[in-house]
Amino acid sequence: MYYKQYGSTDMKVSAIGLGTMRYDEEDIKADRLEKCAEIPLYAFEKGINYWDTAPFYCEDKSEIVTGIALSQVKRSEVYVTSKTNLGTIDAGDHPKKEDFRKRLEMSLDRLKTDYIDFYHMWCMLSLKSWEKHMDALYGFFEDAKREGLIRNIVFSSHMQGDEIETVVETGKFRGMLIGYNALNYRFRQIGIEAAYQNGMGVVVMNPLGGGMIPENPDAFSYLTEGTDLTVPQAALRFVASHKEITVTLAGCTKKEHVDDAVKAVENLEEKPTSEIVKKYEGKGVALNNLCTGCSYCKVCPKQIPIAKYMDAYNQMILTGDKGAILDRIENHWGITKDKAKDCIGCGRCERHCTQHLPIIKRLKEIAE
Ligand code: SF4
Ligand code: SF4
Known part of the structure; x- marks a missing residue:
């Protein structure tokens, strides 16, 4: 496994992180959670030491599965995350400290741990939403950090590059989690560079564009040029090879998915984002205007799919x-x-x- 330094910290994290929202659906439904936990354990064996989870993933069982696995490895050898926001706390726009605590303690219990390495202010869709969360929650994050319940305050976002830059420049966060891939890279490039320059760790979700890249291999075959990788592997490598990106999350249902992701970063060569963008300029369908299937738009009063x-x-x-x-x-x-x-x-x-x-x-x- 290839390891990178997380921002300006001394933490060494694997270039591939485990995304835990894709545990096997049938196993999740049937509560075969020990079986699902074989995936993080296998990932750990392969050197993946960054596990990203959250409430609600996998019918709200992802944290539980991840906790089963976490309790079977040496705690200090894995960096585990979780997330919260006003919607998750569900106590209006001005929750009390106890409301925040209840949510955090639920995650800690499920993860069978007494601290979370990276706790996200989750899913900031706009600067307005981020400002609201800063007013309502940031102080509680700081308290939890002082008490050792969380080690690092980070945020996750779907904002555009320049908006991300605004958040980054506040210096309030140790790192961030954002969607970035061969489809939307121009859209978020500035944000990634700003985070790196400010000493932050950058974790990337959705490196396969919501499945669109593997589903359209011809359109993305340019990523595999000069390699023996498949299109999905090459898409993971594309992201992981950015010097400014610390961890690329791969959602894994089967052990083969872990193997694929590990292969994607074999002998990785890091390059600055600007160089990568230049290399792919004009190639393929590097478009920002594709839907990634994230379903955040499921708010339609007319129930339009x-x-x-x-x-x-x-x-x-x-x-x-x-x-x-x-x-x-x-x-x-x-x-x-x-x-x-x-x-x-x-x-x-x-x-x-x-x-x-x-x-x-x-x-x-x-x-x-
Ligand atoms: S249209 Fe909906 S599913 Fe597609 S990217 Fe936008 S929010 Fe996500
Ligand atoms: S009615 Fe139209 S604009 Fe309003 S949420 Fe539905 S699709 Fe979007």
């Missing part, structure tokens, strides 16, 4: 064929285009969209 329609729109962008939209809607998703007409243009989905997509306009195009 936005992510499905946006996924269909992706097909048109990727193939250049308008007919691909309808084909995907009907033959992949098994729905019709009619529901797209129900959009009343309220804009809620666009305010939540992690890719800042013009959803209303696209729905109109689909409906027409």
